[in-house]
Amino acid sequence: MEVRAATDEDAAGIRRVAEASLDETYAGDLGDDVVGAAVDEWYASDRLEQRLAADDVLFVVVEDDGAVVAFSESELDVRQPDDDDARPQEPADEPGVAAIQWLHVHPRYRDRGLGGRLLERTESELMEAGANRVEGRVLAANQAGNEFYQANGYARTGQRTLDVGGTSYTEHLYVKLPSGSAADLTEEFEVEDGTVFVAYDERERGSDAPFYAAYRSEDRTDRYGFYCANCGSLDTTMDAMGRVECNDCGNHRKPTRWDAAYL
Template sequence: MEIRRATSADIDAIKAVAGSTWRIDYPDILNREAIEEGVEEWYNSEQIASELAEDDAILLVAEIDDEVVGFAHAVRRHRTGFILRVYVDPDYRKQGIGSELLASARDALLTRGVDDIRAMVLARNEPGNVFYETFGFEKVDEEETVIGGETYTENVYERAR
């Protein structure tokens, strides 16, 4: 497995990983229409290209045999790093890919001088919440996010350097 910075050539693969992940992980949280609208809104080509061009954004992909099987998206805002997403294609889970992506995103944020790191995950996404807790993140807040026109609660986790 190789973890590397994403390029514009990875845009379609990132969207595909996001779509397969949302369809497997979120059917009990989001309705089908919200899943499709959310994936299209958050992972359309223009949105991903914009993130790739953003100086404070970090977009990493995990690749196995030249196939993108996961990605991490993080941003730096002042002295705080935010891990927005860590997704692994459902066919490639339980191989440590998510752990490696999280560690790589964390390291990239620390290299950019952040003091603390936050991560967001839908409150009803039990595996996602457990994932961050396993890596020493503690829930510090809740926020709301809009997906497909509906409002959902997100847990905010924090981990000191």
């Protein structure tokens, strides 16, 4: 079997694997209708073509006898500020982050070690592209997925609640740093009414830059809100639908991977 970067010709195989994997993993918890709508939305021909061509999206596939049997889909958010840009950004030793959106192995090819090989190649490609940490996210109900990240050196850093098809689900957040990294993933900020702790390992994608979760306590038990990496502001709002926006610069949260299932 060959592990390689995806090409445009892999689109049909990627959709086939995604459909089989999502159905096997999530249909029991989310329902066939939600899974079917998700596949149709995320892996429609036009969208998949755009994703394969995007500079900030990485697809890696596993090929067996000419057929795609597994793939990963990741997004890079590597921001290098201009020399004259004085706005607060991510810490100096945190110039970029990559998020694995999906890692799918066709059900017939599971339990053969393909997931580990695919993850290793994905991490290597992401680090070469400029990321210095890799995030993974998986629904709490997906026990095998959670065990997979933990077995491959990912630390669980938190969780969040998602609304999928009108039902709330818990998603676990994971992060992995390069070997030997000593990056501090929490930073203190002083605000008018005290101290806020920003967690750089709990990230939401923004239209201009990421949002990071902010807490009142270092142990992350008392949520404060979000920190906008675009302008360094903690003046952000989130509505009942989970839409986050910076009140200073207008940076706003992009849809998560699950949002497309019910847009």
